[in-house]
Each structure stands twice: as structure tokens, then as C-alpha cells.
Amino acid sequence: MTDFGFTRAKSSTVNLDEVDTSLYRRILQVxxxxxxxxxxxxxxxxxxxxPLSGMSVRKVIHAxxxxxxxxxxxxxxxxxxxxxxxxxxGINTRHLILSLERYYKKEEKA
Amino acid sequence: xxxxxxxxxxxxxxxxxxxxxLLLGYCPIIVEKQDHLGGHVAEWHKLFPDMTPAxxxxxxxxxxxxxxNVFLETxxxxxxxxxxxYSVVLSNGIAIVCRAILIATGFHLFDAEKKEEYGYGIxxxxxxxxxxxxxFNSGKDARIDxxxxxxxxxxxxxxxxxxxxxxxxxxxxxxxxxxxxxxEMKEKFPEAEIxxxxxxxxxxxxxxxxxxxxxxxxxxxxxxxxxxxxxxEKIDGSLQVKAEDTLSGKPLKVSLxxxxxxxxxxxxxxxxxxxxxxxxDIDTDGFLRSRNNIYNIMESDxxxxxxxxxxxxxxxxxxxxxxxxxxxxxxxxxxSR
Numbered sequence: 183m184t185d186f187g188f189t190r191a192k193s194s195t196v197n198l199d200e201v202d203t204s205l206y207r208r209i210l211q212v213x214x215x216x217x218x219x220x221x222x223x224x225x226x227x228x229x230x231x232x233p234l235s236g237m238s239v240r241k242v243i244h245a246x247x248x249x250x251x252x253x254x255x256x257x258x259x260x261x262x263x264x265x266x267x268x269x270x271x272g273i274n275t276r277h278l279i280l281s282l283e284r285y286y287k288k289e290e291k292a
Numbered sequence: 293x294x295x296x297x298x299x300x301x302x303x304x305x306x307x308x309x310x311x312x313x314l315l316l317g318y319c320p321i322i323v324e325k326q327d328h329l330g331g332h333v334a335e336w337h338k339l340f341p342d343m344t345p346a347x348x349x350x351x352x353x354x355x356x357x358x359x360x361n362v363f364l365e366t367x368x369x370x371x372x373x374x375x376x377x378y379s380v381v382l383s384n385g386i387a388i389v390c391r392a393i394l395i396a397t398g399f400h401l402f403d404a405e406k407k408e409e410y411g412y413g414i415x416x417x418x419x420x421x422x423x424x425x426x427x428f429n430s431g432k433d434a435r436i437d438x439x440x441x442x443x444x445x446x447x448x449x450x451x452x453x454x455x456x457x458x459x460x461x462x463x464x465x466x467x468x469x470x471x472x473x474x475x476e477m478k479e480k481f482p483e484a485e486i487x488x489x490x491x492x493x494x495x496x497x498x499x500x501x502x503x504x505x506x507x508x509x510x511x512x513x514x515x516x517x518x519x520x521x522x523x524x525e526k527i528d529g530s531l532q533v534k535a536e537d538t539l540s541g542k543p544l545k546v547s548l549x550x551x552x553x554x555x556x557x558x559x560x561x562x563x564x565x566x567x568x569x570x571x572x573d574i575d576t577d578g579f580l581r582s583r584n585n586i587y588n589i590m591e592s593d594x595x596x597x598x599x600x601x602x603x604x605x606x607x608x609x610x611x612x613x614x615x616x617x618x619x620x621x622x623x624x625x626x627x628s629r
Contacts, residue, residue: 196537198487198546217508220493221517221539244539247514271505 201249218271225265294319296390303331305396305601308616310360337428341499371569399557399602402451448490452556463556590619
């Protein structure tokens with residue numbers, strides 16, 4: 183193809199027909215409460231790491247449902263558990279992060 | 293001789309009012325334009341939050357008003373103020389003189405065809421909340437029967453909170469109705485993915501929030517915060533639905549086999565017509581104006597004209613029933629002065 187010196191940006195559209203939700207479904211097996219999330223943002227607002235690292239449990243859950251890679255965000259979590267304390271839907275968000283970490287550890291080994 | 297009270301509208305407000313008026317010793321006369329009582333509720337299948345069959349509610353309520361005069365397929369032709377009362381002329385030629393009238397004309401379901409971008413009346417795969425209830429009741433709808441249902445969407449706020457459609461009001465019941473219908477569809481099609489497109493979820497009523505949590509947790513229904521912007525048909529016959537996934541700030545699209553539009557409540561044009569006959573005021577939201585929107589919703593500013601149910605604004609079934617009872621007490625107080 184002729185190089186015109188510019189390229190077209192990739193579409194940012196989320197196509198729900200094509201998202202890979204295998205990780206989400208897998209996580210639901212061990213963390214079924216994640217489904218109760220109503221994306222209120224309490225977890226992200228209380229997060230000590232959020233302003234410095236871009237970590238957001240709400241975004242993690244949202245991205246998980248949309249099949250987006252969340253590994254980069256997880257490293258920002260310090261596992262302090264404040265998010266679990268504030269969650270109005272009683273989701274053990276700290277445990278969710280641990281389960282996700284565990285999953286990625288396994289992936290690395292495999 | 294028992295005193296006549298004319299009730300315009302034989303929906304649940306009219307039925308409940310008739311029952312209470314009978315108990316107080318009055319002679320209620322229901323004027324209903326359709327060939328059956330129960331209004332919109334009679335067309336519904338099951339009611340939230342306990343999935344009570346709507347038919348049971350209407351049948352039970354109707355069974356208690358056997359002593360009332362009911363004129364079906366009848367409308368009000370004219371309404372004139374007399375000294376100390378009103379003369380009501382019905383379309384069947386009967387004229388009634390009474391001191392009190394209860395307006396219980398209810399709402400009108402928003403005509404979803406007006407939101408052309410959602411494709412109701414254009415694409416076969418687009419239906420409304422009422423169509424779906426009709427299908428639950430009858431089991432017959434060519435748009436659903438025999439078709440594969442892998443992905444189903446629900447659009448909240450169709451014609452509600454929509455200034456361009458002429459309705460700024462929230463219809464109150466559609467959020468929970470969408471959740472109820474999403475659960476019912478998931479039960480019928482367990483393999484289907486179900487998406488609810490909402491702007492806000494307004495789940496104010498008793499056990500509504502529990503309904504929402506159940507839908508998420510036990511039925512895995514997906515809630516996407518974003519108003520559907522457009523619907524189109526794809527070459528394979530499925531629908532392409534676009535919205536913004538506002539919680540990630542990204543545009544989103546999904547193909548669906550069925551889209552259910554949650555048409556909202558708008559003011560019944562018949563109500564406006566009746567209001568004009570007696571020069572009753574219309575409130576700034578297009579519904580009838582109550583004497584006071586806080587503690588006197590059941591009274592109009594015209595003597596002897598009382599209001600119950602959704603003629604004054606959007607309401608749930610229990611709110612409507614409670615208001616009908618309250619209106620009867622106001623009527624009783626007015627007539628025994």
C-alpha cells in the first residue's frame with residue numbers, strides 16, 4: 183500500500199459481538215458477586231493507589247466485562263482493602279484482585 | 293336514594309374508587325371507553341415486585357364492584373356545570389346529574405414510532421414493552437415466534453425524559469418493568485444474552501432494587517449505561533444497535549435478535565378533552581393540575597371534580613390504588629359537608 187505518511191486511527195468502538203469474555207466468565211466462577219457491581223465508583227474514589235497509578239476497581243470490573251486486558255492496571259493495587267470496605271453491594275473487591283492476580287500468575291507459568 | 297358519583301375511566305383507579313364508594317353507600321357509575329375494565333393493567337401479564345398475575349388483580353378488584361353501574365364502550369359526550377353539580381351526557385345518550393365526578397382517565401402509552409431512530413414499525417425485530425406483555429399473555433407474536441433468540445436488548449426511557457418527544461417526565465415504572473421483562477425473557481431463553489440500555493436506573497419502589505440485584509446476580513443481565521442512539525438492520529436480519537458505553541467513554545455496538553422499547557407514560561389526550569369541558573387546569577407537565585401537588589393531589593381546583601391515578605402524572609399500580617381510595621375520602625367529605 184502506498185505510504186501517504188499518515189495512518190487511520192483504530193476505531194475505539196466496543197463491538198460486543200466480538201469481545202472475548204472468557205476471562206470474565208472464568209472469574210465469575212470464583213467471584214460470582216462481581217455481577218452485582220453497579221459501577222458507583224466508591225471503590226475507585228477511596229483507592230489510595232488510584233491517583234498515582236490509574237488503578238480503578240470499577241474500571242477493572244468494567245473492562246473485565248468488555249473483554250479488555252486488565253493486567254497492566256492490576257499492578258497498581260496495594261491490596262489495602264479499602265475498596266472492599268466501601269462497596270455498597272458487598273463485593274469482596276480485594277479478593278477479586280487476588281483472584282485475577284492468581285489467574286495471570288497461572289497464565290505466566292503455562 | 294343513593295347519591296350518584298360519576299367515575300370517568302374504568303382502569304384500576306376507577307375500579308378501586310367504585311369499590312370504596314359502594315362501601316360508603318354511594319352509587320358509583322363507571323364510564324369506560326373500552327369493552328372491558330382494568331385499563332392498561334388488564335393488558336399486562338405479571339406485575340412487579342412479586343410477579344402477581346395482572347389478571348388476578350383486575351379480576352379480584354372487579355369482583356368487588358358488582359353493585360356499581362358500569363357503562364362499557366361509552367365515552368363522555370358533554371359535561372356541564374349546573375348550580376351545585378354537573379350534568380354528564382354519555383355517548384349512549386344517558387344523562388346523569390351528580391354533585392361529584394372522579395376523573396380517572398389514566399395515561400396513554402407513548403407511541404414508539406415517533407422515535408424513528410429506534411425503528412419501531414420499520415424493523416420486525418423491534419417491539420414495545422406492551423407488545424412483549426401481549427406475547428407473554430397470548431403466546432403469539434410473529435416477530436418472536438419461531439425465531440432464534442440469542443441476544444435481546446431493552447431500551448429504557450423511550451419517549452420519557454425526552455424534551456424533543458414533548459415529555460420531560462420520567463415514567464417511573466419502565467426501569468423496573470424492563471428488569472422484570474428481562475428476567476422473564478431470560479427464563480424463556482436461558483441461553484440468550486440480555487442487555488439493558490439505561491440512562492439512570494430509577495428503582496425507587498418497594499423491592500425494586502432487589503429486583504435489579506437479582507437480575508444482575510442470578511440472571512446475568514448486562515446493564516449498559518448509555519442511551520441507544522440508532523438501530524439498523526443488518527444483512528443477516530439481525531439488528532445493529534449503537535450506544536455510548538458512557539462508563540468507559542467509548543462508542544459501543546452490538547447485534548441483537550430482538551429489541552424491546554420501554555415506551556413511557558404520556559398524558560391521555562382524552563383527559564385533556566374532558567378537562568376542557570369543565571375548564572379544569574392543565575399543569576405545566578401536560579397532566580391535569582391538582583389543587584396541591586404535595587398534600588392534595590386528588591382534588592382539582594374545580595368544585596366537585598376529583599382526580600385519581602395517572603391523569604395527574606406517572607404512577608405505579610399501588611400508588612394509583614392508594615390515590616383512588618384517598619380521592620373517595622375527599623369525595624365523601626365534599627358530599628357530606
